[in-house]
Amino acid sequence: MTAKKVTIEDVARQAGVGIATVSRAINNAEGISAKTRMRILRTIEELGFVPNTSAQSLKVRLTNQIALAVPDIRNAIIPDISWAVEQAAKAHGYRVVQINTAGNARAELEVVRDIKKLHVDGLIIMPLAYPKALPELIDKSGVPISVINYGKQLDDSLQADVVCLSILEGKLVMDHLQQIGRNRIAYAGTQKDVIEDRYLAYERALNRVDASLVYFGEDFSLQTGIRAADYFHGLAHMPDAVYAVNDMVAIGLVNRFKELGVRVPEDVAVVGVDNNQWTTISSPQISSVSIMGSEVARLAAELLLKRIREQTRGDYEKVQFEPRLIVRESSVSLKRSPMHGS
Amino acid sequence: MTAKKVTIEDVARQAGVGIATVSRAINNAEGISAKTRMRILRTIEELGFVPNTSAQSLKVRLTNQIALAVPDIRNAIIPDISWAVEQAAKAHGYRVVQINTAGNARAELEVVRDIKKLHVDGLIIMPLAYPKALPELIDKSGVPISVINYGKQLDDSLQADVVCLSILEGKLVMDHLQQIGRNRIAYAGTQKDVIEDRYLAYERALNRVDASLVYFGEDFSLQTGIRAADYFHGLAHMPDAVYAVNDMVAIGLVNRFKELGVRVPEDVAVVGVDNNQWTTISSPQISSVSIMGSEVARLAAELLLKRIREQTRGDYEKVQFEPRLIVRESSVSLKRSPMHGS
DNA sequence: TTTTGTTATGTAAAGCTTTAAATATAAGAC
DNA sequence: GTCTTATATTTAAAGCTTTACATAACAAAA
Numbered sequence: 001m002t003a004k005k006v007t008i009e010d011v012a013r014q015a016g017v018g019i020a021t022v023s024r025a026i027n028n029a030e031g032i033s034a035k036t037r038m039r040i041l042r043t044i045e046e047l048g049f050v051p052n053t054s055a056q057s058l059k060v061r062l063t064n065q066i067a068l069a070v071p072d073i074r075n076a077i078i079p080d081i082s083w084a085v086e087q088a089a090k091a092h093g094y095r096v097v098q099i100n101t102a103g104n105a106r107a108e109l110e111v112v113r114d115i116k117k118l119h120v121d122g123l124i125i126m127p128l129a130y131p132k133a134l135p136e137l138i139d140k141s142g143v144p145i146s147v148i149n150y151g152k153q154l155d156d157s158l159q160a161d162v163v164c165l166s167i168l169e170g171k172l173v174m175d176h177l178q179q180i181g182r183n184r185i186a187y188a189g190t191q192k193d194v195i196e197d198r199y200l201a202y203e204r205a206l207n208r209v210d211a212s213l214v215y216f217g218e219d220f221s222l223q224t225g226i227r228a229a230d231y232f233h234g235l236a237h238m239p240d241a242v243y244a245v246n247d248m249v250a251i252g253l254v255n256r257f258k259e260l261g262v263r264v265p266e267d268v269a270v271v272g273v274d275n276n277q278w279t280t281i282s283s284p285q286i287s288s289v290s291i292m293g294s295e296v297a298r299l300a301a302e303l304l305l306k307r308i309r310e311q312t313r314g315d316y317e318k319v320q321f322e323p324r325l326i327v328r329e330s331s332v333s334l335k336r337s338p339m340h341g342s
Numbered sequence: 343m344t345a346k347k348v349t350i351e352d353v354a355r356q357a358g359v360g361i362a363t364v365s366r367a368i369n370n371a372e373g374i375s376a377k378t379r380m381r382i383l384r385t386i387e388e389l390g391f392v393p394n395t396s397a398q399s400l401k402v403r404l405t406n407q408i409a410l411a412v413p414d415i416r417n418a419i420i421p422d423i424s425w426a427v428e429q430a431a432k433a434h435g436y437r438v439v440q441i442n443t444a445g446n447a448r449a450e451l452e453v454v455r456d457i458k459k460l461h462v463d464g465l466i467i468m469p470l471a472y473p474k475a476l477p478e479l480i481d482k483s484g485v486p487i488s489v490i491n492y493g494k495q496l497d498d499s500l501q502a503d504v505v506c507l508s509i510l511e512g513k514l515v516m517d518h519l520q521q522i523g524r525n526r527i528a529y530a531g532t533q534k535d536v537i538e539d540r541y542l543a544y545e546r547a548l549n550r551v552d553a554s555l556v557y558f559g560e561d562f563s564l565q566t567g568i569r570a571a572d573y574f575h576g577l578a579h580m581p582d583a584v585y586a587v588n589d590m591v592a593i594g595l596v597n598r599f600k601e602l603g604v605r606v607p608e609d610v611a612v613v614g615v616d617n618n619q620w621t622t623i624s625s626p627q628i629s630s631v632s633i634m635g636s637e638v639a640r641l642a643a644e645l646l647l648k649r650i651r652e653q654t655r656g657d658y659e660k661v662q663f664e665p666r667l668i669v670r671e672s673s674v675s676l677k678r679s680p681m682h683g684s
Numbered sequence: 685t686t687t688t689g690t691t692a693t694g695t696a697a698a699g700c701t702t703t704a705a706a707t708a709t710a711a712g713a714c
Numbered sequence: 715g716t717c718t719t720a721t722a723t724t725t726a727a728a729g730c731t732t733t734a735c736a737t738a739a740c741a742a743a744a
Contacts, residue, residue, distance in 0.1 A: 008730065019695090020732080021693055023733080031691070031692060050458040051731075052400065052730050055396075057399075058400055059730085059732045065439070065461070074425050080416055083414070083442060095460065097437050098424065117392060117393075118437065119395040119396070119437070222619055281593060359723075361700095361725090362702080369702085374721095374723080375722065375723095394699085394701070396699085396701090398702075401729055
């Protein structure tokens with residue numbers, strides 16, 4: 001079917017030159033006359049020659065691929081991150097191998113431990129489980145790594161560039177809720193240690209945490225929001241505000257509250273994080289924190305590619321974007337001034 | 343930093359065997375005693391040896407990678423598809439190189455034309471633009487290809503396995519809307535030739551298309567839905583139903599209609615396609631057609647991997663899943679019984 | 685013409701693995 | 715203990731490219 005697999009040698013023979021010359025033509029290298037280059041390129045076209053990427057990689061020890069390990073491509077802002085990484089990679093001639101870890105500790109360790117088997121020049125990882133052994137494995141991986149840090153305080157000694165998706169947004173949310181006069185603020189998220197910083201900011205903002213106002217669900221889905229709403233609704237003394245770990249949970253909450261006859265924001269204010277497009281579609285529109293996922297992802301990719309290009313180790317960047325709170329209907333102030341609106 | 347790069351030869355010397363034996367140990371191949379295998383594996387562990395994937399690929403002419411080319415990972419059901427493909431690939435020891443074509447004709451052609459440069463054993467492509475030259479390039483690609491077909495009638499002679507994401511859903515929607523007594527049915531989508539089948543089904547279901555009831559937007563986003571709602575609302579004679587090309591558009595429509603004081607479904611019924619999770623969260627909940635993206639994607643991947651494994655050409659599968667219409671609040675029948683309400 | 689300096693081209697090695705063919709070893713039959 | 719046969723192991727080639735080094739070609743200078 002396909003012509004017998006044409007190699008650089010066939011091209012050389014056909015064009016009447018040596019294989020080194022053909023190689024130079026392919027790679028736009030120095031030391032070849034414009035005339036022969038043209039002739040060779042024509043021959044390549046004729047024969048339909050495509051350089052064998054495996055042989056190239058074997059020789060130059062670079063694969064032109066990076067790996068992107070995320071928890072789950074189906075969740076929240078991760079598609080945005082994936083998109084941004086691919087755009088950046090493509091601009092530098094790199095391909096992206098996409099890996100879903102499912103937020104599973106073993107999977108996160110495995111991708112770092114076995115990075116050498118992955119045929120990539122570098123790794124961007126967005127951990128969720130943050131297993132204990134991760135920093136150590138990163139240190140000894142021997143491959144450039146960028147970390148997209150989603151809500152965890154990391155040791156500065158980590159041998160990787162780190163771009164933080166979120167650190168300060170918790171404080172932003174809590175300050176806002178307290179400012180609009182709420183004092184029974186609840187938290188709806190997943191386990192305490194997942195996206196830890198968001199929960200910790202909640203704790204820090206309060207003198208004393210009322211355990212009954214903290215709901216930990218299974219994941220960051222709409223379902224978790226719905227269940228959280230049911231839970232809060234069932235309490236003897238309901239919260240007057242909920243800080244949701246992300247927009248999906250916030251939307252689930254708001255919709256379920258509506259069904260239960262709880263008014264948002266009159267009875268309960270709700271704020272999410274991520275600022276995804278659904279926050280403006282939901283009714284009421286939902287206040288959220290923009291964490292600039294695309295920008296973060298692009299930067300993580302650029303840092304990685306720079307490191308691959310320059311072959312540098314050490315002196316790692318630790319970058320943090322400033323999040324922005326966008327106040328919408330779900331958390332407008334009520335006592336402010338009735339004629340002022342939002 | 344990293345130990346000088348240990349090769350199979352180092353392992354062989356250290357373990358006191360030949361390199362072929364080491365290779366057999368790595369690949370769990372025949373013709374090696376359990377005892378030496380153990381010894382070699384121990385040595386590999388000791389030295390931290392990792393086989394060089396480039397050298398392996400060069401020799402066996404397989405890369406253990408497939409490419410997945412989708413329009414845009416950020417849209418609609420594409421994350422589901424990406425997830426499903428990766429799961430299937432992983433189960434067979436394959437990695438996935440993710441590519442976004444942005445629904446761009448040139449990008450779609452390029453990925454097929456340059457597939458050989460991509461270091462993959464096969465390709466799953468979900469086209470959107472369907473450029474004319476695509477079938478021809480697929481024919482001469484020389485690499486197994488699976489097509490996830492999103493709403494286009496394809497020639498049966500295409501040299502690829504084809505799994506259809508949607509073909510019949512348009513009829514399903516139109517039948518339903520007519521059955522609940524709507525007779526000014528509008529269409530809200532992107533250009534006529536993108537996801538062509540959905541629009542064609544609309545035409546087919548009607549004796550005569552009223553051009554004023556067809557709205558073509560820029561993309562499949564919420565924005566398109568919002569603009570479509572504005573457009574329909576501005577008509578002298580509004581439609582009494584809208585068939586939206588997908589759920590995003592449907593949700594945009596419903597929300598904007600609400601803002602404009604148009605009642606759904608009383609004044610206008612709305613039906614979308616994709617059955618994504620937001621349809622049940624929206625209020626009113628939105629009727630939609632489940633096109634089973636995950637199943638389609640998984641099948642596409644399985645067919646591709648089978649072909650790679652068995653090295654077969656020809657005799658291509660053309661599979662089509664049966665879509666299911668899920669009726670929700672946005673298109674309940676009104677004439678049924680007035681006291682029934684919604 | 686000879687020399688010298690550039691630039692273009694060719695040769696051969698190296699990169700690391702798999703695998704066919706050759707050889708060594710072990711086991712079993714007699 | 716020898717012969718046969720099956721199994722284990724080694725050697726060497728092949729897979730395709732890049733690149734250091736050697737050589738050739740050419741132009742300019744002497």
